Amino acid sequence: MVKVDNSEIAPALLVCDRDVLGTKLDDVVNLMRSGVGRVVGDEVGKSGRQSGAFAVALDTSFPRSPGGLRTYLPEHLGNGYWDVVELVPGIYSSITDAHYHRVHRLAHPDETLIKIRVICSGTLLIGTRREAISGGTAHIHSLHPEKANCFSYEIQPGALQMVTLHLLPEALENFGIDIRALHLAIAAANTAGTDANPSQPISVSPLLLRIASDMIQSRDRLPPALRLTYITGKSRELLTEILTSLFYGVPNSDMTGTAARETRLKRRIQEAKRILDSSGATPPTIEQLARMVGVNRTTLKTAFKATYGRTIHQYHAERRMNEARRLIEESALQIGEIAERLGFAQLSQLSTAVKRHFGCSPRELRRRQQEPDLPPPE
Template identity: 55%
Template sequence: MKRPDDIAPALLVSDQELVGAEFSLLQRLVEQGVGRPAKDGDAPKQKPPMAIALDPSRSPAAGGLRTYLPQETGTGYWDFVQVVPGIYTGITDASYRRPHRLELPDETLTKIRLLCSGCLRLIDSGKTIDAGSVHIHSLRRGQERRFAYEIHSGELRMVTLHLTPEGLAGLGMDGKALHDFVAREHAAGDAAAPVRRIEPADRLLRIAEAILLSRDRFPGAFRLTYVTGKARELLTEALNALFSEGSDSRATPRPRETRLRRRLQEAQRIIDATLADPPTIEQLARMVGINRTTLKAEFKAAFGTTIHQYQAAKRMREARRLIEETALPMGAIAEQLGFSQASQLSSAVRRHYGTTPRALRRDYLSG
């Protein structure tokens, strides 16, 4: 039996610039199926437990689009996955070589942005959006100034829900009412577009992390189903948190909760920076000022995975990035990530992705 992604590609790689593109362009490219299939052979090749038949005549030509960063800009990609017509999930897993300005198009749209790592700066207000935060902002066609922000150099891992009034109406929601609520209640003071923080963020960020990690867990069409389901969950949870603010004392984090979140984010940054020689849990706990038991429990609660699982997944994502997006020899990649030799790297890649490092590189370059 063919795998579902052989029947109907879940993602198509587009040569067009999609980051900051008008929503109508994304919709048109998805409906027309413009692009080449993304070669995500990342999940182990397992026989599906049951027969699954996809009927392409009942779906758009593609489930979503991917665009890779130009080499001079950085490495990594942005995925745009259609949840329903008029609603997309943006998945950003990239690293920028230098600050990058992004100006959004003139259109009516609401965005919920979940920043798992990295930093953004709003151009007009100078306000920074740091990792571990969730914001909602609304754009309206015909504004005097375009909404723009700057992506700081370094890693950017982010999930964004792009919501049109028509898409929300398709889910039985009033998109105009949501837009007006955000515009009326915003607290960021950015003249170009109202921006409002959503609290509490921890549960929302756990869902975003699961979406980001889905590329390593599922083959194409299975990932598409997973992401669209999690996006619906994310939208529901985000709107529930947004409209509960002010009536629920839990909506505003206590100082202790804020300190704990910052320490967990620091633990995450340390892990990300020490893939070749990671600290033990005891060492990590001392570095961030939390006892070992609390660190293990709260890290899993915040990120939906254990410390060891997060370390292993991050190491393999970085291995894949270096294999696909650089010309480094396998031995150099192995050394950079703390593998004793290239054969150890090869075994780890085969276990995690179900293929060899050389096949990953070949497929990436030929795609």
């Protein structure tokens, strides 16, 4: 039976009395992790709207750890709040649900950061060109310390509902994202050349806006502890949808017609190759592989050859021969052991395959690796 440690501290959203907008992300995170502030205990009333009472609805005797940080707007600026939630170290999401009484200008601090904004309602003026981005749009911004002072934005009076992802490059690299390619994609959209930090609009699908809207509206539908889990999951979904749009040119939810079919088939053929690469000596049959990736046998064979320039059988045979050569030259295994490991029923089958592929027997191949001055086989 799995034992549950009831002493483990549950995450909570903390209210910070400091204005953290425009502050370095590291400082915001340190403040959040320090546990400074009161626990948010938004109370859902009969109307379904939350009163904003802080500790009324919480059992304060239950231990809590900081899972996020909330800062409310000062009265002279307007009303509403910004929530900051940590997904993983280096990747954070912020949710803005506020109404500004006047223009509010924010300058980005000197830090290397990628920001992705999805605006459901409201208007921002971005950068020195004061480019207007409004509700129903999404943008990605690449920030650098030496140019941060050149990049600021103004929040315009009125309602602002927005979700922002704050991404440290090294954290994205841990997810397998090619940061150089991402920066090139962002820079390619910077046509003006006057802004120090380029801004690229992102194709917005209905799903993208719905994810952001659901994150904002979750305050009215979920208790605080569950809301943190919900926001974390939705933030990951939002990030996946946006990165798919950037690297594949079209969001998952927006693909239709021929483009959709071609993109899906390409990904399934890539998946088939990954399965073959990890299958060792006993690869699946073509029928099994087709079922695993969700295409028919004929489509798999035709598309695989068109993509990789060889049949599935040829690809597996070449991969097995390369592995045979590596084991013969680099390992201390007996040739018979290598034959067994690679799925050859008999040693003679391995010998025949190696001689046909490399022009010499396995033993000759190993001897030539150990004695590189030997003449090549005739």
